[in-house]
Amino acid sequence: MDDKKVKEITDMEVDFAKWYTDVVLKAELIGYTSVKGCMVIRPYGYAIWENIQKILDGMFKQTGHENVCMPLFIPESLLQKEKDHIQGFAPEVAWVTMGGEEKLEERLCVRPTSETLFCDHYKNIVHSYRDLPKLYNQWCSVVRWEKTTRPFLRSREFLWQEGHTLHATEEEAVKETRQMLDIYANMCEEYLAMPVIKGEKTEKERFAGAKQTFTIEALMHDGKALQSGTSHYFGNGFAKAFDIQFTDKDNKLQNPFQTSWGVSTRLIGAIIMCHGDNSGLVLPPAVAPIQAVVIPVAAHKEGVKEKACELCERLSKVCRAKVDLSEQSPGWKYAEYEMKGVPVRIEIGPRDIENNCCVIARRDNGEKQTVQLCDLEQTVQKLLQDIRDNLYNKALLRREQMTYTARNKEEFKDIADNKPGFIKAMWCGDSECEEHIKEEIGVTSRCIPFNADKEHPGDTCVYCGKKAKHLLYFGKAY
Amino acid sequence: MDDKKVKEITDMEVDFAKWYTDVVLKAELIGYTSVKGCMVIRPYGYAIWENIQKILDGMFKQTGHENVCMPLFIPESLLQKEKDHIQGFAPEVAWVTMGGEEKLEERLCVRPTSETLFCDHYKNIVHSYRDLPKLYNQWCSVVRWEKTTRPFLRSREFLWQEGHTLHATEEEAVKETRQMLDIYANMCEEYLAMPVIKGEKTEKERFAGAKQTFTIEALMHDGKALQSGTSHYFGNGFAKAFDIQFTDKDNKLQNPFQTSWGVSTRLIGAIIMCHGDNSGLVLPPAVAPIQAVVIPVAAHKEGVKEKACELCERLSKVCRAKVDLSEQSPGWKYAEYEMKGVPVRIEIGPRDIENNCCVIARRDNGEKQTVQLCDLEQTVQKLLQDIRDNLYNKALLRREQMTYTARNKEEFKDIADNKPGFIKAMWCGDSECEEHIKEEIGVTSRCIPFNADKEHPGDTCVYCGKKAKHLLYFGKAY
Numbered sequence A, B: 001m002d003d004k005k006v007k008e009i010t011d012m013e014v015d016f017a018k019w020y021t022d023v024v025l026k027a028e029l030i031g032y033t034s035v036k037g038c039m040v041i042r043p044y045g046y047a048i049w050e051n052i053q054k055i056l057d058g059m060f061k062q063t064g065h066e067n068v069c070m071p072l073f074i075p076e077s078l079l080q081k082e083k084d085h086i087q088g089f090a091p092e093v094a095w096v097t098m099g100g101e102e103k104l105e106e107r108l109c110v111r112p113t114s115e116t117l118f119c120d121h122y123k124n125i126v127h128s129y130r131d132l133p134k135l136y137n138q139w140c141s142v143v144r145w146e147k148t149t150r151p152f153l154r155s156r157e158f159l160w161q162e163g164h165t166l167h168a169t170e171e172e173a174v175k176e177t178r179q180m181l182d183i184y185a186n187m188c189e190e191y192l193a194m195p196v197i198k199g200e201k202t203e204k205e206r207f208a209g210a211k212q213t214f215t216i217e218a219l220m221h222d223g224k225a226l227q228s229g230t231s232h233y234f235g236n237g238f239a240k241a242f243d244i245q246f247t248d249k250d251n252k253l254q255n256p257f258q259t260s261w262g263v264s265t266r267l268i269g270a271i272i273m274c275h276g277d278n279s280g281l282v283l284p285p286a287v288a289p290i291q292a293v294v295i296p297v298a299a300h301k302e303g304v305k306e307k308a309c310e311l312c313e314r315l316s317k318v319c320r321a322k323v324d325l326s327e328q329s330p331g332w333k334y335a336e337y338e339m340k341g342v343p344v345r346i347e348i349g350p351r352d353i354e355n356n357c358c359v360i361a362r363r364d365n366g367e368k369q370t371v372q373l374c375d376l377e378q379t380v381q382k383l384l385q386d387i388r389d390n391l392y393n394k395a396l397l398r399r400e401q402m403t404y405t406a407r408n409k410e411e412f413k414d415i416a417d418n419k420p421g422f423i424k425a426m427w428c429g430d431s432e433c434e435e436h437i438k439e440e441i442g443v444t445s446r447c448i449p450f451n452a453d454k455e456h457p458g459d460t461c462v463y464c465g466k467k468a469k470h471l472l473y474f475g476k477a478y
Helices: A002-006 A016-026 A043-062 A083-092 A115-125 A170-191 A237-242 A266-275 A304-316 A330-339 A350-354 A373-401 A409-418 A431-441 B002-006 B016-026 B043-062 B083-092 B115-125 B170-191 B237-241 B266-275 B304-316 B330-339 B350-354 B373-401 B409-418 B431-441
Strands: A030-032 A039-041 A073-075 A094-099 A102-110 A134-143 A157-167 A197-200 A212-219 A225-235 A257-264 A292-296 A321-323 A344-348 A357-362 A368-372 A403-405 A422-427 A444-449 A470-475 B030-032 B039-041 B073-075 B094-099 B102-110 B134-143 B157-167 B197-200 B212-219 B225-235 B257-264 B292-296 B321-323 B344-348 B357-362 B368-372 B403-405 B422-427 B444-449 B470-475
Touching (some): A016 A030, A039 A043, A043 A134, A043 A157, A043 A170, A043 A266, A083 A237, A094 B102, A102 B094, A115 A134, A115 A157, A115 A237, A115 B030, A157 A170, A170 A197, A170 A212, A170 A225, A170 A257, A212 A266, A225 A266, A237 A257, A257 A266, A266 A373, A292 A304, A292 A330, A304 A344, A304 A350, A304 A373, A344 A350, A344 A373, A350 A357, A357 A373, A368 A373, A373 A403, A409 A422, A409 A431, A431 A444, B016 B266, B039 B043, B043 B157, B043 B266, B083 B237, B115 B134, B115 B157, B115 B237, B157 B170, B170 B197, B170 B225, B170 B257, B212 B266, B212 B373, B212 B444, B212 B470, B225 B237, B225 B266, B237 B257, B257 B266, B266 B373, B292 B304, B292 B330, B304 B344, B304 B350, B304 B373, B344 B373, B350 B357, B368 B373, B431 B444
Parallel strands (some): A292 A321, A292 A344, B292 B321, B403 B422
Antiparallel strands (some): A030 A039, A073 A102, A094 A102, A094 B094, A134 A157, A157 A257, A197 A212, A197 A444, A212 A225, A225 A257, A357 A368, A422 A470, B030 B039, B094 B102, B134 B157, B157 B257, B197 B444, B212 B225, B225 B257, B344 B357, B357 B368, B422 B470
């Protein structure tokens, strides 16, 4: 049984999808359940989410946001109040129709997102400019009845946070939207070591009911794009639909302006596919449940287990450390913690103890070094930072190598067919062209990057040849 | 509008239920929603829950428990696997019957509790004694389609944690059940300043499917009992129903033994009804979102706001402090933070600044003292501890004064009719007697206290007169 754990996983170059499934199962991140598309997030997977939560929640609170808890259920009539929103979500919600033995008078959907609930609440609590802004967030799960599902990437229930804010002015609301996107980008780049492209979604790809949707897009190991976080500006459309009004300083009634923004457990999928390799998971240190694992070698020899515990205790003061004293062989343990993506491994055996040193191995590049025990904490702390930097730089280099520019339709098709990655191309701004590109070339628009001014690979739309309006990133996406 | 906030609330002696509703609304703990029995937990209420979570989660992790996340939905067939369990819950679950436009092949219930989900998962991951124990917990919301609902006390959706553990031996499982009850009692007494009676539920009051249910019972201001946390021992009944087996050290197949335990946002209701008074909420310092609020007096005078901010900054290093610089009058603010139950208020005005002192007021007993500014932090820290102790002692004294002993049926009826509180009485152990007592006398059994040996108010059952088996606590309950 134990051997199963460390037996080889599918080669990611051979079958990336199967490699992914192998990793989520063998690293014990999830378990399947008897409901399709609903998973158990196991302790090791959930601990990664808890670390993500802790970092993000701190950032939210530091920027003045408060956590609240909205109900799980949305009455059908409430969901229908904003027309674009209901059109976007109605096909994919789960409906509660019975309470106990009784048929409900009105169907309730299990929230797919909570704009309507927040609006219903804001209507009751916002009356004056003094009540604004409202800067709310909630951590919860939502349900979307997807046809095709994959752990973390697309599941019928997933965990996320959804921020919902209300502002007196359009300017303030747009600023909030951008601020939260920056926070997401910072989370991804600094903590998850995953570079992202910040940009705006095209009209076609906007969130249902939004006036603008901003996004961060990351590139996975297989060259596919992953939308990793979004931030939406709603204008005052929801406020009008829900009759939210406030008296401004001049005593006039106004509709406030609204935003929402979210990231989900999808980020765990992103981590796996951005950093993982053929030995399994590779975790960015900031969110790794175990940052350093101490493994005794020849543990039956006198003093070895004790020394291993001592090192773990010392390390616990500077990072999340664990010692594994189980009866498995050191080789088994090495493979096990490699599979689980633990950033740093410390090996300590009788000869090391004699020489007052230990061996430290990095998960990201496999390098080993012998370190004097007096330098243990300092070395591990430095390594954790180095590993984050190396993961980030590797991912950035890969993205650069896998980002192509298409100047015309032929180039575009050729790249799309043969080169996985991002494709940059000029676009006329017409949703029809975008739709054609999707159908004919098989890639979707990811975003209009914020820094687009600097790049200008042509004046005409890559598809229709008309005057181009924007540089657009395209890709095959999860 | 602002005046509404601080206008008087219903006198608790006149109408305790209305007083309760006034407090939860005016202290901005909850908001009603358009779904009956589902509430918004507003930032101030949710912050109390976050503080409770943080303390409990630390205690759970310290005793080796890991957090996981189970799905929201339970297929009907899974819920039905354990017969007692389904009987207990079927009448009060919400059923999902549609996914998008399609009727589901099998109904899914929104989890009312997750024993069945944990069992389904354990079946897949537990095979050997080496896999045991499993010490899992999850923080989530659950749904029970109650007819009568009240914020925090009985709502259709509520937040809770549910621990679910699996053990190789009965002894270990029972020990776990008791350990978790002790953790709950410690949480209530030390952190929420609320004394509880620890004991075991009678067969009639047991959790559906449990072999033993342990409980902590608290007494509210109005003399009603509130079940504040429960811990269940399941034997191996669920394991058998779900076919969970492990190979023991002698290579024999065994069914493991199981527990579950939970506390919910009901604890917030308990805090309100245990400590609150006619000025509103009184929060135990350990979970108060704001532990000390600084209020400038004559804030327009030079240097007052600055000094108030300085004091707040100093206090922030030792507790959760806030300064209120809004344009409201000091009197309005005093009433506002009294309503919100902030334990300590600091008043600072021009004369105080001149004298290098400030005034500190306690929420629990209204006492005020003038304190030299150099003693600020120390005084506030000591006050927070004193307030916890005072709240606990007051609640304990009240419970003692409101606990009565009934030696026969007449006394029992008389107490039940005229004296709100706990009633201690001897009981024969027969569920029928218990049922009669409920119907005829209008009180339910709360628990057989753990320390029952010490007390012995008779040898015969208070109802039927037959030989008594246990001392039992009775009460009217929420």
